[in-house]
Amino acid sequence: MKRSEHTIPDPSALTAWRKSSYSGGSSGSCLEVNDAARPTHVPVRDSKTPAGPAIVFSASAWTAFVAALH
Template sequence: MTVREIAARGWYKSSYSAQANECVETRQPLLGGMAVRDSKDPGGPALVFDAEAWSSFLAGLKGGEFPSG
């Protein structure tokens, strides 16, 4: 996926996030899936997940596979 494809749509931060920028932001590229970056470093790298990997990650979150805190 190219930077141009990632830049096609805006970055979003959770409405639960404080203004301290201590969170991640997401952006949905044109070809699906999800791009994720650190809100403290908006010019830095982004991880890009295809649609299947992102769906699996979300299912794991909902299923309690990852420790909280």
């Protein structure tokens, strides 16, 4: 699979982040996605460091990743 991700140095300026439903309550393992940011790209960040960086995947790569988890 070809790598097509990029990074956003400070993703805290983006709104509409949502935490993964699989993130633990007090365990600190919190992944957040911003799939409302752009229909063609999906930024992903660690909620413990909201100022970044975030990795940006193409929408198709993110969809394939999520489908592989099910």
